[in-house]
Amino acid sequence: MDQSATALSVSGLSKSFGALAVTQDVTFQVASGAALGIIGPNGAGKTTLFNLICGTLRANGGTITALGTDIGAMDARRRCLLGLARTFQVPQPFAGLTAYENVLIAAAYGRGLSEHAARRHARAALDQTGLDPRANRLAGTLTLLDRKRLELARALATGPRLLLLDEIAGGLTEAECHALVALIRELRTTGTTIVWIEHVLHALLAIVDEVLVLDFGKVIAKGAPDAIMRDPQVAAVYLGPDADEREARHG
Numbered sequence: 001m002d003q004s005a006t007a008l009s010v011s012g013l014s015k016s017f018g019a020l021a022v023t024q025d026v027t028f029q030v031a032s033g034a035a036l037g038i039i040g041p042n043g044a045g046k047t048t049l050f051n052l053i054c055g056t057l058r059a060n061g062g063t064i065t066a067l068g069t070d071i072g073a074m075d076a077r078r079r080c081l082l083g084l085a086r087t088f089q090v091p092q093p094f095a096g097l098t099a100y101e102n103v104l105i106a107a108a109y110g111r112g113l114s115e116h117a118a119r120r121h122a123r124a125a126l127d128q129t130g131l132d133p134r135a136n137r138l139a140g141t142l143t144l145l146d147r148k149r150l151e152l153a154r155a156l157a158t159g160p161r162l163l164l165l166d167e168i169a170g171g172l173t174e175a176e177c178h179a180l181v182a183l184i185r186e187l188r189t190t191g192t193t194i195v196w197i198e199h200v201l202h203a204l205l206a207i208v209d210e211v212l213v214l215d216f217g218k219v220i221a222k223g224a225p226d227a228i229m230r231d232p233q234v235a236a237v238y239l240g241p242d243a244d245e246r247e248a249r250h251g
């Protein structure tokens with residue numbers, strides 16, 4: 001693959017917690033402007049992979065190249081300044097600050113902007129995510145959908161070219177999920193590269209070009225959504241005898 005057209009390249013990535021190998025020789029690439037879905041059973045290592053890509057965890061081995069730069073030695077903020085942002089599975093805003101203040105901090109700190117520019121980008125991110133009418137509400141009082149929107153607004157305020165979404169559709173009603181999918185689809189039109197971990201498959205499959213499947217920290221399949229959904233090995237991971245072992249291991 002032409003490196004200039006590659007937004008993310010992960011090669012031979014590994015991570016262990018003590019004896020538990022959570023990421024095992026993970027290799028994949030995502031083309032610029034593409035959307036990749038990541039699925040896998042609970043405990044497969046999906047969020048750990050995001051933590052390694054974003055720099056909140058250090059890998060034991062392997063390389064990560066994002067947006068043309070080897071980011072393995074960079075701290076999380078430098079990765080963010082480069083154009084890499086993420087949302088968290090459980091939204092953790094500053095509950096005592098308003099939605100606007102939360103997004104403003106992301107724009108100022110995560111994008112390294114002056115106050116004036118940060119204000120402009122914070123407003124734009126609130127507008128883009130439909131949160132503008134609730135900009136002055138305390139983050140701790142927002143509904144789950146609005147807290148998910150806030151997660152997204154904080155990430156967008158940093159000006160990401162590569163955006164990682166961690167289970168952003170989880171816990172939403174069908175209508176809320178639909179609204180979120182429309183928002184992410186809109187984002188795709190701006191050329192932002194998206195990597196999305198999601199258990200809500202119909203939401204994921206409405207957006208992504210490809211799906212990567214993780215099991216016990218290993219990539220077991222990657223390809224077009226239709227082919228992945230028909231893959232017997234993928235079905236076995238969710239329904240087969242190993243599912244019991246996985247349940248025992250991860251509780």
Ligand SMILES: Nc1ncnc2c1ncn2[C@@H]1O[C@H](COP(=O)(O)OP(=O)(O)OP(=O)(O)O)[C@@H](O)[C@H]1O
Nearest residue numbers: 017020022040041042043044045046047048049250
């Ligand atoms: N900091 C840590 N210390 C020790 N073990 C950890 C740590 N973080 C994650 N793990 C373990 O690594 C494994 C993978 O966890 P991870 O959260 O990456 O899985 P996941 O695929 O995102 O799961 P889920 O779908 O439930 O969110 C689990 O067994 C988890 O308990």
